[in-house]
Amino acid sequence: MAKKYRTIFIGTPEFAIPSLRALIADSDFEIIAAITQPDKKAGRKRILTPPPVKVEAEKNNIPVFQPEKIFLFLEEIKKMDPDVIVVAAYAQIVPKDMLEIPKHGCINVHGSLLPKYRGASCIQASILNGDKETGITIMKMDAGLDTGPIIHKESIEIEEHDTAGSLYGKLSKLGGKIIAPAIEGYIEGGIVPEPQDDSQSSYAPILKKDQGRIDWEKDAGYLEKFVRAMHPWPGAWTKTRSENKLLKITRVGHKILNINEHTVGQLFARNNGLAVQCGKGALEIKKMQIEGRNEMETDKFLIGHRDYVGILLK
RNA sequence: CGCGGGGUAGAGCAGUUGGCAGCUCGCCAGGCCCAUAACCUGGAGGCCGCCGGUUCAAAUCCGGCCCCCGCAA
Numbered sequence: 001m002a003k004k005y006r007t008i009f010i011g012t013p014e015f016a017i018p019s020l021r022a023l024i025a026d027s028d029f030e031i032i033a034a035i036t037q038p039d040k041k042a043g044r045k046r047i048l049t050p051p052p053v054k055v056e057a058e059k060n061n062i063p064v065f066q067p068e069k070i071f072l073f074l075e076e077i078k079k080m081d082p083d084v085i086v087v088a089a090y091a092q093i094v095p096k097d098m099l100e101i102p103k104h105g106c107i108n109v110h111g112s113l114l115p116k117y118r119g120a121s122c123i124q125a126s127i128l129n130g131d132k133e134t135g136i137t138i139m140k141m142d143a144g145l146d147t148g149p150i151i152h153k154e155s156i157e158i159e160e161h162d163t164a165g166s167l168y169g170k171l172s173k174l175g176g177k178i179i180a181p182a183i184e185g186y187i188e189g190g191i192v193p194e195p196q197d198d199s200q201s202s203y204a205p206i207l208k209k210d211q212g213r214i215d216w217e218k219d220a221g222y223l224e225k226f227v228r229a230m231h232p233w234p235g236a237w238t239k240t241r242s243e244n245k246l247l248k249i250t251r252v253g254h255k256i257l258n259i260n261e262h263t264v265g266q267l268f269a270r271n272n273g274l275a276v277q278c279g280k281g282a283l284e285i286k287k288m289q290i291e292g293r294n295e296m297e298t299d300k301f302l303i304g305h306r307d308y309v310g311i312l313l314k
Numbered sequence: 315c316g317c318g319g320g321g322u323a324g325a326g327c328a329g330u331u332g333g334c335a336g337c338u339c340g341c342c343a344g345g346c347c348c349a350u351a352a353c354c355u356g357g358a359g360g361c362c363g364c365c366g367g368u369u370c371a372a373a374u375c376c377g378g379c380c381c382c383c384g385c386a387a
Contacts, residue, residue, distance in 0.1 A: 246384060289383085290383095300325060
């Protein structure tokens with residue numbers, strides 16, 4: 001019972017793990033190598049940390065390669081003679097020349113319903129835009145960025161309390177569920193990848209730290225989505241005007257308060273906790289984290305920080 | 315050796331010229347009130363992160379260690 005497909009898995013973070021596991025568990029796939037980003041210094045002690053895909057691959061005795069630049073690694077890939085390459089959240093641009101190497105091409109697991117939200121921040125974008133659903137797209141890669149023809153799509157509901165973090169988990173699991181059947185359906189089941197409708201496409205560029213900063217002039221409805229979209233990274237953050245302390249807003253009430261009597265960016269007491277005035281409407285803050293402290297619920301926070309009522313954020 | 319904040323009652327925080335360990339919330343008991351999450355009275359609850367040092371005396375000063383967090387990546 002020989003495995004059918006010599007497969008190279010390319011990916012880096014936690015998101016890719018369910019897909020990797022699914023392929024390892026599927027007897028049709030022989031994972032001949034895992035390619036991932038080099039170890040990076042991470043955490044407070046700046047400890048060299050291997051990416052999750054490396055850890056998982058080594059656990060399964062799969063050879064791991066961590067080229068600094070994958071476009072300088074194509075010869076080695078060619079020598080491995082893969083039948084198919086699966087890419088999931090690799091965090092490097094895959095060069096066009098690589099697409100031709102495997103017999104059955106390169107297959108990508110993407111965290112949105114393409115052609116919507118091509119790009120790295122697809123999950124955040126779906127929340128920020130207030131979508132009711134999102135999903136996973138399995139596609140055949142082509143030269144563009146997330147522009148390849150679609151093999152299979154599966155959607156899930158975005159719930160009102162979903163954050164980028166919670167969706168990330170759900171979508172990564174969903175990817176693991178559908179990746180193997182999708183590839184098999186493509187290679188031997190006669191699925192013909194369907195070109196994307198470029199007129200419906202949108203682009204969700206990679207987020208930078210600064211983009212988590214809250215603009216209190218925006219209306220409360222937008223900021224409610226913003227907080228969920230930025231959680232847990234880069235986090236929706238702001239600063240106190242007086243002490244210039246970093247304040248992360250980690251959870252806000254889903255209901256928009258029809259209150260406009262305070263200065264924009266001002267904290268005020270509400271239901272034993274705190275709320276903040278936005279450009280239009282106000283938001284109840286459920287949880288937040290001040291620099292140097294643990295995240296806490298605002299009613300608890302207030303017990304030791306009465307003086308925060310009325311202060312301004314910027 | 316990357317930079318910085320922090321660990322004190324169940325929770326959130328004050329408290330360093332060393333001198334009886336405090337506040338707010340919660341909890342328990344009682345009271346007030348038509349009633350209450352409001353108000354009043356009383357009460358329980360602490361090895362002040364751990365180890366050692368200095369001192370008549372350490373939450374506080376000195377040395378070492380553990381843990382949490384922000385920046386940075």
